[in-house]
Amino acid sequence: MTPPAADSALVDRLVLANRILYRQGVVDGFGHVSARHDRSAGHFLLARNMAPGLVRREDIVTFDLDGVAVDAAGRRVYLERFIHGEIYRARADVHAIVHSHSPSVIPFGVTGRSLRPVFHMSGFLGEGAGLFEIRDIADDTDMLVSSGPLGVALARALGARSAVLMRGHGSTVVGATVEQAVYRAIYAEVNARLQLNAIALGEVNYLNAREAAKAAAVNDTQLPRVWDLWVRDLGPVD
Amino acid sequence: MTPPAADSALVDRLVLANRILYRQGVVDGFGHVSARHDRSAGHFLLARNMAPGLVRREDIVTFDLDGVAVDAAGRRVYLERFIHGEIYRARADVHAIVHSHSPSVIPFGVTGRSLRPVFHMSGFLGEGAGLFEIRDIADDTDMLVSSGPLGVALARALGARSAVLMRGHGSTVVGATVEQAVYRAIYAEVNARLQLNAIALGEVNYLNAREAAKAAAVNDTQLPRVWDLWVRDLGPVD
């Protein structure tokens, strides 16, 4: 079943999200960001297999939740599209997902340290981050979430949280909008760097659960401010 | 009571301060800088709610010390304008204030480590930095200084110092001029990074109180040199 065309403004935002995540250092040549289809909850939009920093409108492909492309037209797709499909299936509240290898986050996943909110900007980490150990699901793998069952296991490790660490791989964050998911991916990285430095200084006084929840709520009202800045910093998008 | 128009050169300096703080990495999409009104000690100038890196002359709003905008004309204002109003009320010597989440400073606030002058450029930290724990004033909050009483408490934690750390949030620095406040915000961040690295190496021999005071005095005579550079590095300000 092919869904109707997605909202053109949503596609534009998804292109900008790809570019912003590259410019802000969350993704390099790898990583990807998706948006749930605005007119079909059973589909999502994701670039074809390419560097996010180069994505244009015409590179956006539509997938169903099993990770089957409905309009790839021969274009190569990401091996890990199952990250997106299975999280959208498990979490009706999620409308955008960022998977990245953002560098400050990775040391937490490989040491089993919890990522916790050092400051109000990362209140969305109030419930910590899930930890996905692919060895618990499969034998020695290539570390990629390259099948439906691995996607299901990742979604389970994410649970109701905003972020999940993937041991020896990277992390995935989710949001209710493209802007929120991008915000969370950027500030998960910022928070991880702050947390690394704070741990080196002494015992860290993290935001407690109620502080984190309240901070997250108020920060969401400020998203347009920072999204505008990120877009402006891109300069012209070719 | 509406004050007379502020000095046009002061408004220009405040716009530049916004841009400089972004370019130098002290603020990102968040944070703000204000100047006390030059013709009314009971008012201050602050941008409308927006990313500091994009501020223009027409974005500057005038507030009274209670944080009430006198010329917002419907424009959205910063939730934390009370930081500025209450510090101006408590500190007649202060004519400019920078609030930021500058990254190297935050680990100090969340571990209760004192920020101290590692080198002469940060002599203004000779008396250390105050530490504001919002939990001492209010129950679990969203961490923001979003009311008069919270602003009063922050001003009290600042005391007569140049800087105050805000646990789980960021920091605020003050100055006698826009240039001095910007200088202090930039070098508080530089000093924090130096201090983090020095602590990793061994016991740190900080500037003592008299060295710090003398260094701060002489550095103030060099402000035009570095302000000129920061302005030049901005390139054309659109």
Add this chain to the structure above:
Amino acid sequence: MTPPAADSALVDRLVLANRILYRQGVVDGFGHVSARHDRSAGHFLLARNMAPGLVRREDIVTFDLDGVAVDAAGRRVYLERFIHGEIYRARADVHAIVHSHSPSVIPFGVTGRSLRPVFHMSGFLGEGAGLFEIRDIADDTDMLVSSGPLGVALARALGARSAVLMRGHGSTVVGATVEQAVYRAIYAEVNARLQLNAIALGEVNYLNAREAAKAAAVNDTQLPRVWDLWVRDLGPVD
């Protein structure tokens, strides 16, 4: 014996490799990258003695495996061309080599810590990195691999691995193609930074040998994606 002219596309790739390694921070004014000659396994291509970030087509010189230039025409050559010649002699599978002082890798070489794969992108480090101690071969030297025998010893320390650390100097990585060697040089640096930060946090759960091998295999299929990005980020190459 002078070999026939190398494939023009290979020379282009080697020029791009020089520029990419500079832009990505793997080399500064020093370091070099070579490619085995495509029509003569006994020769390789390497820039004349110059900063890699400035290399053009006309700067590429052809050498035999003894490090003798066949077409230098008076141009000054790198003192350490023996790194390349002796590794090509010892490793028929190697067709490109990067020697650099990439900064995060050096602390491993001087402390004798093993470089190990923190994440799937550095699966090529599954067998670790060799460690070359020049003092084992020669008396106190200038640290440079500036003779055939030193090159032979370096190739022996490399063994069948992808990378060798050179104590007090830098590192060398090898690949089956120019793209793969560049990829490995960049991600050896990324991995080293991740590993430094992870070690500071706690005990690190590295990829095991089978995970590393599988991840390396799948990553090799993604090389065109990231190479395209690196080329685009160069902008026009003068």
Add this chain to the structure above:
Amino acid sequence: MTPPAADSALVDRLVLANRILYRQGVVDGFGHVSARHDRSAGHFLLARNMAPGLVRREDIVTFDLDGVAVDAAGRRVYLERFIHGEIYRARADVHAIVHSHSPSVIPFGVTGRSLRPVFHMSGFLGEGAGLFEIRDIADDTDMLVSSGPLGVALARALGARSAVLMRGHGSTVVGATVEQAVYRAIYAEVNARLQLNAIALGEVNYLNAREAAKAAAVNDTQLPRVWDLWVRDLGPVD
């Protein structure tokens, strides 16, 4: 006594040195670089009091070794010109001097840790760096080397070495040419960062004295390569 005009090419190199040191992150708005006058060993060239990143030919002033400007024509001069004068007086082999607050070096000075050569590029640190404690000479000061006697004491702490750390202030490096002094200032900073990271990993195997001396000698033959790159990276110098 007014010396004859300095070699125009030397003045050009000094202007480039100012710009390069800024672009490479060794100086910010502060710090300075000088060259001994090529036709009068009793004089040196140094910019007027300004940010090094903005220096032009017309900003270069001639001083005698007492720090008296012979052609300032009312222009404000650096408070710390005595660093330069007294080192030139004490060290006939020195023809260029860089004073900076380069960030990775400062943690060594304030903890009394020795700066030592981690890799061959910093062989010039083979004899370590001197440590200047201004408290040994004067009571609590503003930390600046702002008089002849303080300059004499600094030159004594430098001794016959290439670099001296200044506690709570910064560092000074010297060279036989402008190019060599710039090279040493840049690689003192690089080495300090490597050393900080290596110390975090374990016991560091530094270059020994003979290795350092040999590496320094061979690196000096490579200076034009890297100077060309630094100049090219400046782009047009306005």
